[in-house]
Structures are given as structure tokens and as C-alpha cells.
Amino acid sequence: VTIRSVAKLAGVSPSTVSHYLNQTAPLAAKTSRNVQQAISVLNYRVNLSARGLRLQRTHSIGLIIPNLSTPFFAELAAMVEDALWQKRYQTLLCISERDVEREYSQFANLRSRQVDGILVVYGSEHSKVIKAARESRIPVVFIDRPVPGEFSLASENYYGGQLAARHLADLGHIHFGLLCGEPEIRNVAERVAGFLAELQSRKIKVPAENILRGLQELPFGLRVAELLDRSPRPTAIFATNDIVAIGAWSKLLEHGLRIPADISLMGFDDIQMSRYLIPPLTTVVQRGQELVQRAVELLLSLIASRDHSPDRLPSSIMVNPTLMVRGSTGRPK
Amino acid sequence: VTIRSVAKLAGVSPSTVSHYLNQTAPLAAKTSRNVQQAISVLNYRVNLSARGLRLQRTHSIGLIIPNLSTPFFAELAAMVEDALWQKRYQTLLCISERDVEREYSQFANLRSRQVDGILVVYGSEHSKVIKAARESRIPVVFIDRPVPGEFSLASENYYGGQLAARHLADLGHIHFGLLCGEPEIRNVAERVAGFLAELQSRKIKVPAENILRGLQELPFGLRVAELLDRSPRPTAIFATNDIVAIGAWSKLLEHGLRIPADISLMGFDDIQMSRYLIPPLTTVVQRGQELVQRAVELLLSLIASRDHSPDRLPSSIMVNPTLMVRGSTGRPK
DNA sequence: TTGAAAGCGCTAACAC
DNA sequence: GTGTTAGCGCTTTCAA
Numbered sequence: 001v002t003i004r005s006v007a008k009l010a011g012v013s014p015s016t017v018s019h020y021l022n023q024t025a026p027l028a029a030k031t032s033r034n035v036q037q038a039i040s041v042l043n044y045r046v047n048l049s050a051r052g053l054r055l056q057r058t059h060s061i062g063l064i065i066p067n068l069s070t071p072f073f074a075e076l077a078a079m080v081e082d083a084l085w086q087k088r089y090q091t092l093l094c095i096s097e098r099d100v101e102r103e104y105s106q107f108a109n110l111r112s113r114q115v116d117g118i119l120v121v122y123g124s125e126h127s128k129v130i131k132a133a134r135e136s137r138i139p140v141v142f143i144d145r146p147v148p149g150e151f152s153l154a155s156e157n158y159y160g161g162q163l164a165a166r167h168l169a170d171l172g173h174i175h176f177g178l179l180c181g182e183p184e185i186r187n188v189a190e191r192v193a194g195f196l197a198e199l200q201s202r203k204i205k206v207p208a209e210n211i212l213r214g215l216q217e218l219p220f221g222l223r224v225a226e227l228l229d230r231s232p233r234p235t236a237i238f239a240t241n242d243i244v245a246i247g248a249w250s251k252l253l254e255h256g257l258r259i260p261a262d263i264s265l266m267g268f269d270d271i272q273m274s275r276y277l278i279p280p281l282t283t284v285v286q287r288g289q290e291l292v293q294r295a296v297e298l299l300l301s302l303i304a305s306r307d308h309s310p311d312r313l314p315s316s317i318m319v320n321p322t323l324m325v326r327g328s329t330g331r332p333k
Numbered sequence: 334v335t336i337r338s339v340a341k342l343a344g345v346s347p348s349t350v351s352h353y354l355n356q357t358a359p360l361a362a363k364t365s366r367n368v369q370q371a372i373s374v375l376n377y378r379v380n381l382s383a384r385g386l387r388l389q390r391t392h393s394i395g396l397i398i399p400n401l402s403t404p405f406f407a408e409l410a411a412m413v414e415d416a417l418w419q420k421r422y423q424t425l426l427c428i429s430e431r432d433v434e435r436e437y438s439q440f441a442n443l444r445s446r447q448v449d450g451i452l453v454v455y456g457s458e459h460s461k462v463i464k465a466a467r468e469s470r471i472p473v474v475f476i477d478r479p480v481p482g483e484f485s486l487a488s489e490n491y492y493g494g495q496l497a498a499r500h501l502a503d504l505g506h507i508h509f510g511l512l513c514g515e516p517e518i519r520n521v522a523e524r525v526a527g528f529l530a531e532l533q534s535r536k537i538k539v540p541a542e543n544i545l546r547g548l549q550e551l552p553f554g555l556r557v558a559e560l561l562d563r564s565p566r567p568t569a570i571f572a573t574n575d576i577v578a579i580g581a582w583s584k585l586l587e588h589g590l591r592i593p594a595d596i597s598l599m600g601f602d603d604i605q606m607s608r609y610l611i612p613p614l615t616t617v618v619q620r621g622q623e624l625v626q627r628a629v630e631l632l633l634s635l636i637a638s639r640d641h642s643p644d645r646l647p648s649s650i651m652v653n654p655t656l657m658v659r660g661s662t663g664r665p666k
Numbered sequence: 667t668t669g670a671a672a673g674c675g676c677t678a679a680c681a682c
Numbered sequence: 683g684t685g686t687t688a689g690c691g692c693t694t695t696c697a698a
Contacts, residue, residue, distance in 0.1 A: 002675055013685045018677055028683060049385045049447040050675035053690050058382060060446075063426075068411040069605060074401040081428045085439075090446060093396075093426040095414045106418075113393075113423060114382040218609045247609060253586050254611040272402060276551045276580060278587040335691055346669045351693055361667060383691035386674050 001042045010038035021046060052114060060090040061299065062110035062118040064129070066098045070216070071243060071271040072288065073121065076143065079292040080119060087300060089116075098123030107132050117299045119143060125186055139302035141295050145187060146316035151302065153295045153317045157187045160284040160321035161194025164266050167282070167323055168236045169202050171331050173264065176206045177227035177234035179244050181216030188216065188240045191268055191284075195238055210234060214244075221247020228255065235263060235332035242267035242274045242283055249277060249328070260330035270324055279327030286321050294319075334375045343371035354379060385447060393423040394632065395443035395451040397462070399431045403549070404576060404604040405621065406454065409476065412625040413452060420633060422449070431456030440465050450632045452476060458519060472635035474628050478520060479649035484635065486628050486650045490520045493617040493654035494527025497599050500615070500656055501569045502535050504664050506597065509539045510560035510567035512577050514549030521549065521573045524601055524617075528571055543567060547577075554580020561588065568596060568665035575600035575607045575616055582610060582661070593663035603657055612660030619654050627652075 003021075007014040012031060019025040020035045027035070038044070052058035061084055068074045081091045092115060096103035103122065107129045110118055117139040120129055130147055133140040142152035168176070176199065181188040196206060210230055214220035221244040227234055237252075239245035245267030249259065257263050259279055267274060267283040274281035294317060305312065336354075340347040345364060352358040353368045360368070371377070385391035394417055401407045414424045425448060429436035436455065440462045443451055450472040453462055463480055466473040475485035501509070509532065514521040529539060543563055547553035554577040560567055570585075572578035578600030582592065590596050592612055600607060600616040607614035627650060638645065 003677095004675080014675090015677075015686080016684055019684085022677080024678080026683070031683075045441065045445045047386075047447060047675050048445045049382060049391060050690090051677075052382050053380075053386050053674090053692090054676045054678090056690070060425075068401060068407040069404075071402075071404075071407075074404075074407040077426075078401040078428055081426055085427075085435075090442065091426045092393075093410075093414055093424045094418075095411055102418075108378065109423065112378045112381045114380060218606060222609065222611070250609070250611045273551060276555065276583070278555070278583045336693095337691080347692080348670080348694075349668060352668085355693080357694080359667070364667080380691050383674090384693075386676090386690090387692045387694090389674070 001044050002047070003044075006035065006038045006042055006044045009042060010034040056114075057116055058090075058114050059088060060092055060113070060115045062092045062094060062106075062113075062115045064094045064096055064103060064106055064110075064118065064120040064122070066096050066121060066123040068095065070241075071273060072241070072269045072286070075271065076121060076288050076292060079289055080296065083292055083296040087296070089300075096123045100124055100126055100128055104128040104132065111136060111138055116303045117141070119295060119299060125184060139299055139306065141299045141302070143291055143295050146318065148316070149314055151298060151314045151316075153291050153298070153319065155187075155286045155291070155321050156318045157190035157321070158194035158197075160268060160286070161191040161196075162198040163194075163321065163323045164191075164238050164268065164284050165195045165198035167325065168238065168264060168266065168329065169199060169204065171236075171264065171329060173236040173332050174204055175232045175234045175236070175332075176204070176210060177224070177230070177237045178206060178211045179221060179224060179237065179239040179248060180211060180213050181220070181240045181244065183213060185216070191240050216241050216244060218243050218247040220244050221249070222251045224248035224251050225255065228257075236266070236329070237263065238266045240268055242269040242271045242281060245281055245283070245328075246273065246277065249281070259328050262333070264329040264332070266329055268321075275326070277328070282326045282329040283324050284321045285324045287319055290319055334377050335380070336377075339368065339371045339375055339377045342375060343367040389447075390449055391423075391447050392421060393425055393446070393448045395425045395427060395439075395446075395448045397427045397429055397436060397439055397443075397451065397453040397455070399429050399454060399456040401428065403574075404606060405574070405602045405619070408604065409454060409621050409625060412622055413629065416625055416629040420629070422633075429456045433457055433459055433461055437461040437465065444469060444471055449636045450474070452628060452632060455480075458517060472632055472639065474632045474635070476624055476628050479651065481649065482647055484631060484647045484649075486624050486631070486652065488520075488619045488624070489651045489653050490523035491527035491530075493601060493619070494524040494529075495531040496527075496654065496656045497524075497571050497601070497617050498528045498531035500658065501571065501597060501599065501662065502532060502537065504569075504597065504662060506569040506665050507537055508565045508567045508569070508665075509537070509543060510557070510563070510570045511539060511544040512554060512557060512570065512572040512581060513544060513546050514553070514573045514577065516546060518549070524573050549574050549577060551576050551580040553577050554582070555584045557581035557584050558588065561590075569599070569662070570596065571599045573601055575602040575604045575614060578614055578616070579606065579610065582614070592661050595666070597662040597665070599662055601654075608659070610661070615659045615662040616657050617654045618657045620652055623652055 094106035427439035
């Protein structure tokens with residue numbers, strides 16, 4: 001059932017139906033009614049594939065994201081879908097698994113599908129998508145990391161690391177343990193750098209053996225046990241994301257330690273779950289909602305202005321994280 | 334850059350380029366080379382929007398899912414994206430938030446976009462999507478609940494509830510507490526029914542006051558504290574999903590109870606996180622990977638056979654859950 | 667082995 | 683106010 005069949009039934013031309021659909025010309029009341037009738041009789045629905053071809057606009061956006069098993073990413077994805085749905089855009093989901101090749105071919109595929117724009121939470125510093133974005137004329141906005149020369153939004157991770165250190169040091173902690181995700185991930189590296197820099201400015205050193213490295217996933221947090229053997233034993237643990245902190249939390253409880261009486265624990269991200277642990281997790285809040293909101297607005301405005309205005313200059317927007325003090329941190333004994 | 338420009342540069346006709354692209358006719362080696370060259374010079378990529386219009390096949394699938402904040406759903410969504418990507422299909426993501434109207438308009442929108450098929454994890458027993466699916470000719474497969482008269486895959490939740498009860502009763506438990514999600518969600522109701530039926534067959538009664546009801550989300554699990562006041566105090570707790578069990582787990586630890594020495598705890602789903610708690614959670618495994626794998630295969634085969642074969646008869650495939658005994662359950666004191 | 671031509675369903679000048 | 687027509691980029695007979 002096409003626009004033609006509707007036109008035929010209503011006794012008008014296809015273009016009249018189109019005008020009715022898009023309110024692109026005033027119709028006689030009677031004509032309007034006839035068309036409306038025909039549409040509902042036939043249960044007609046516009047073919048967006050055809051419209052997309054004609055308009056060179058599909059009203060769809062590609063989202064490339066490393067995974068959904070990291071709660072922070074799942075939350076981002078959901079916020080993106082919601083923001084786009086509000087604007088009547090369809091989300092095309094691509095999970096890259098941080099695989100550079102996969103990510104790249106997903107990008108190419110999205111372009112082939114004529115999406116109006118692409119949102120990318122990229123997976124690796126060696127992403128080929130940046131170059132691809134630069135070479136194509138399609139609007140792309142990067143989320144979660146600053147990308148020089150491209151439109152991007154990211155959290156100021158270094159500052160977030162500083163916030164964490166400041167909070168713990170202000171409480172009086174001197175002996176620290178760190179659970180660091182992959183140092184190749186720049187966000188992680190910056191959180192750690194900010195954390196250590198803040199401590200250094202207070203003349204506090206963290207011994208190298210107190211800095212553990214592993215994947216940014218829950219099981220890595222279990223390795224916190226290793227830090228308990230150090231002497232002096234750390235009185236505060238900083239994990240580079242919440243999910244690792246949750247792993248640590250679980251292990252610490254198992255060891256019979258009380259949080260925060262015996263040991264303080266901090267994370268980074270503020271995923272939903274962090275609020276509900278007992279004690280709830282003190283963390284550095286990445287303002288995901290703001291990141292997504294602004295990214296979507298930016299992307300849609302780039303799309304809107306694409307044909308009309310001259311090229312806007314790319315810029316990286318940095319969103320400052322904030323400190324959320326909950327129950328998992330306190331003064332050292 | 335279109336197929337025309339490629340044709341022009343290569344000195345052939347558009348149809349020849351098309352034949353090259355789709356290997357739908359043998360080309361002279363030399364022609365092939367020319368076309369190949371022109372394609373790479375112009376960096377041509379086929380416009381899938383146009384191809385979709387022409388072929389009446391977009392190689393895209395819609396996925397409607399209640400949310401991504403429930404880890405089980407996030408895992409399902411990721412598995413769907415992956416399975417479809419393997420088959421070179423694009424996933425169009427729609428999050429319904431269990432909102433009947435939203436879900437319905439997402440379904441309609443997906444149809445307008447000419448997706449080849451739709452996968453729906455539906456949000457409510459009053460979903461309008463079932464009716465819509467029945468009235469449209471588009472292949473639809475429901476996941477997570479059986480839908481009479483439609484293609485669907487679901488876990489045998491009643492049996493899963495029985496498995497849980499059997500395990501706990503076999504360990505010698507007599508006094509139980511239940512944390513039940515929304516009873517309007519049929520899956521939940523069936524898990525509970527199976528659980529209670531199995532106990533009843535063993536002449537074990539669960540007092541009504543030991544059955545708490547709430548949302549299937551983590552904070553509800555915290556209410557497990559209420560069950561600790563009952564006398565006799567329950568020695569085993571069954572939650573209708575893992576995330577609620579995790580909430581309970583956290584609260585129980587806070588109360589200084591040892592799991593499973595003082596109290597046993599079971600969940601349902603087997604989300605990734607359950608493996609990493611300490612102690613790891615004994616749970617009923619919903620085989621999400623199998624659900625998704627079979628759903629995708631079914632959907633694609635429906636799509637493939639749509640024009641050729643006669644209509645296949647819809648059927649509900651029930652996947653039996655399995656028991657995963659981990660550390661959170663043991664004999665009562 | 668290649669090309670001409672029609673058409674997928676829609677929109678938008680432009681004419682009436 | 684409404685209709686005619688061309689064309690978005692592609693595939694696919696059918697003919698050469």
C-alpha cells in the first residue's frame with residue numbers, strides 16, 4: 001500500500017496526498033477528509049526508506065559504543081536512544097567491542113546506510129574512525145574522549161582524579177592503594193595522573209607496588225586483596241571506575257573489613273548501582289546525562305546547518321565531573 | 334558519488350557497475366579492473382537506502398526492549414546486536430521503558446522504516462504490539478515470553494522456580510523468604526508459582542508475610558531486612574531476579590550475616606555480575622545466549638522464506654533454565 | 667559480456 | 683488548491 005493507492009482511493013493525485021502528509025500546501029477541507037479517510041481505510045504508513053532516498057535525510061543516527069556490559073556505557077546508550085527518540089530520530093546500534101576493525105566497518109556501514117549523523121564512543125586510541133570522520137562530510141560527534149580537530153564531548157578526567165585524591169587526603173588518608181584500568185585507555189591514565197598529582201602536591205607518595213593494573217571490569221576489583229598485605233596497609237582505595245570498585249567492595253567485605261571504618265573506597269562514574277551498595281559508594285560523577293544531552297543537541301544542530309551555514313569549527317567540550325560523597329569513605333583509624 | 338559517476342569514470346554503464354558489485358553477471362577481467370579502479374578512486378560506497386528501496390529489503394532488524402539498565406536486558410541486547418552483525422544485519426534499537434504507547438509507536442515506526450523483521454522483548458502484558466504484529470505481514474519474533482499464536486522464545490520460568498525450590502529444600506531448608514518482582518509481569522508470577530508449588534509438594538508452606546513484593550530492581554532487594562525479624566527467621570531467600578538478589582546480598586552482609594553459613598540466597602537470570610560476588614550467587618540460569626541465537630535464526634529464516642514458502646505455523650519455543658550452584662547457598666544451621 | 671530502460675515510493679518544482 | 687512530471691540511487695529484465 002503506497003501513496004499511489006491512497007491517492008487513487010481518495011480520487012486525488014499522489015502529490016496531494018504527499019502535501020497532506022507533510023502539510024506542505026493548504027488543502028480544501030473536503031480533500032483533506034477524503035485523503036484522511038483513504039489513509040485509515042488502507043492503513044497506509046509512509047515508506048521512510050523511499051522518503052529518505054528522496055530527501056537525502058533518513059532521520060536516523062548511528063551510535064557506535066564499545067559494549068553494553070559496562071553499566072556506564074549501557075546508561076549512555078539508553079540516554080542516547082531516549083534523547084534521539086524525543087527528536088524523532090531512530091538509533092542504529094553498533095557495538096564495537098573495542099575492535100578497531102569492527103568499529104571501522106561499522107562506521108562505513110552506517111555511512112552506506114545514509115544515517116544523518118554518527119555518535120561515537122570510541123574504543124581505542126588507535127581508532128580508525130577519527131580519520132574516517134575527518135575524510136567524510138558526515139556530521140560526527142565523539143563522546144567520552146576529546147578528539148582534537150573533531151567535535152567531541154568528554155569528562156575532565158584529570159580533574160576528576162584530583163577531586164578523588166583531594167577528598168581522601170582531606171579526610172586524613174596517607175596510605176593509598178590504586179586499582180587502575182588499562183593504562184592505554186587515555187581516560188584511565190588521566191584519572192590516575194590527576195589523582196597522583198594531587199597527592200604529590202601534598203607530599204604524599206603512592207608506592208608503585210600499591211598500584212595494580214587490570215581490565216576495567218569487576219573481577220579486577222577482587223585483586224584488592226593483594227593490597228591488604230602491604231605495609232603500611234593502605235587505608236584508602238581508589239578504583240578508576242565504579243564497577244572495579246564494586247568488585248573491591250565485595251572482596252573487602254569478605255575479608256571482614258568494615259567500610260569505611262577500616263578502609264575507605266572510592267570509584268569513578270557514578271553508575272546507578274553505586275547508590276545502592278551498603279555502604280553506598282563515594283565516587284566521582286561523570287555527568288553522563290549532560291554529556292549525552294549536549295552531544296545529541298550538537299549533532300542535530302550540525303545536521304540542521306549542514307547545507308545552509310558555513311562549516312562550524314570543531315571543538316572539544318569538557319564537562320567537569322563532580323564529587324559525590326556517600327558512605328564508603330571516612331577518616332582513617 | 335553514485336553508481337553513475339563510477340560508471341562514467343570506468344567508461345561503462347551503471348548496470349555493469351551494479352553487476353560488478355553484486356557479482357550478478359560475469360564481467361571481462363579488464364572491465365572488472367576498470368570498475369574496481371574507479372570505485373577506489375572515487376571512494377564509492379553503495380547507497381543502501383536506495384538499494385533497500387529497490388530490493389524491498391533493508392537488511393535491518395528492529396529490536397524493542399524495555400530498558401538497558403536491567404543487566405539481563407543489556408546482555409540480551411548486546412547478544413542480539415552481535416548475532417545480527419555476524420549476519421550483516423543492522424540493529425535498530427528501540428527502548429520501550431515498558432510504556433505501551435511508546436512501544437507501539439516504535440513498532441509502527443520500525444515498519445515505516447521497512448525493517449525486514451522485528452525482535453521484541455515486550456514490556457507489559459497489555460502490549461499492543463502483539464495485535465499489531467498479528468495484523469501486519471512483517472516477521473516478528475518475541476523473546477522472553479511465550480506469545481500464543483506468534484513466534485516466540487521464552488524460558489520455562491515455572492520450571493526455573495521449581496529448580497530453585499528443589500535445590501534449597503534438598504539442602505534442608507524449611508523456612509523461606511521471597512523477594513518477588515511485580516506480580517503483573519507473568520515471568521515473575523511463574524517463577525514464584527513454580528517455587529511455591531515445589532515446596533508445597535514437600536509439605537512446606539511459606540507464610541504470606543514472608544513474601545515481599547516490589548520492583549524488579551536492586552533497591553527492592555534491600556528490603557530483605559524485613560524478613561530477618563520474622564520468627565522463625567527464614568534460612569533461605571529466593572529473589573525473582575539476580576539484581577534483586579544482589580541488593581539483598583548487600584543488605585545481609587551489612588547485617589553481619591554470613592552467606593551461606595547464616596542464610597542462603599538465590600537469584601534468577603545469571604547475569605555476569607552474579608559470578609563475581611563473594612560468595613558468588615547460586616542462581617537459575619536463563620540461557621540468554623541460546624534464546625537470542627535461536628530467535629535470530631528463526632527471524633532470519635522467516636525473512637528468507639517470506640516470499641517463497643507458505644506461511645509457517647507460529648510456535649512458542651520454551652527453553653529450560655538450569656540450576657547454577659555457586660557459593661551463596663548451603664545447609665541451614 | 668554489456669547496456670538501455672523501467673521502476674522501487676516518495677517529494678517538490680512548476681504548471682494549471 | 684491540485685496535478686504533472688522528474689528524479690533521488692539502485693537493480694534487473696531484456697535486448698544487443
